[in-house]
Amino acid sequence: MNRVKSVINTLEKKGYLEIFLYVFFGGLTTLVNFIVYFICRELFQSDFIISNTISWILSVTFAFVTNKLWVFHSKTDSFIALLIEFFKFVFYRLLSFGIDMGSMFILLKWLDLNDYIAKAVTQILVIVSNYFFSKLFIFKNTDKIIEVSDDEKKDESQAKKL
Template structure:
């Protein structure tokens, strides 16, 4: 645990902790994406677009939770804020899904590349795009203002 604290402190002092933790969870989201793609395609023999879509849904749900809680430590002051944040997250993930699907089709159909090699390459592009989207447009720091509780004057009299 001491090594972890020292490592985290060092990265925080250099301003790299957020990037490191994003890449860590981005890597795990990539594993979720890749494994769910392989399972859906090999066990259920579904097409590449369907398998890719299912794997995308799995990784987006995983990524939202990890990004919100551990990477950007975003606090939602209300349910409305939470749902807006989730909607923005899904919107930008749809954008990166288009990048993912377009690159997959280009590499598999256009360049005759193995679909698993193409999947690995596209995931690097997607993780980079998603970090930029999350940092700039989704998990903005929300200042939560707590108003002081006023005491009832009648009770004090």
């Protein structure tokens, strides 16, 4: 556990923690996307458009939660603010869905690639686009959650007394 904390501290000091967390949760989001796509295509024999749409909806929901809580540490002070943030997230994910569907169409119909190779290629484009959308337009006004030790709290309260 100390090794994990050491790695996290090193990444944070170098300014890479947010990117690392985004890639980590982006990887999990991609896994959700692939698994759902596979289930829809193979188990339910759905068309690639229906399979891709269902996998997109579930992976976007997963991504919103992980991005909000663990990557960008976004805090909202009201339900309305949460809804606005969610709708902005969905809006930009719809843009990346367009990238996803357009890329899938080109790779499958024009270049005749395998479904799963095409899906892998499109996910790289989607992850990069989504990071920039999230960083620049969705979670841009967030405060980092900072863990403060008891000693630091005592020092702060003593400083206020002075």
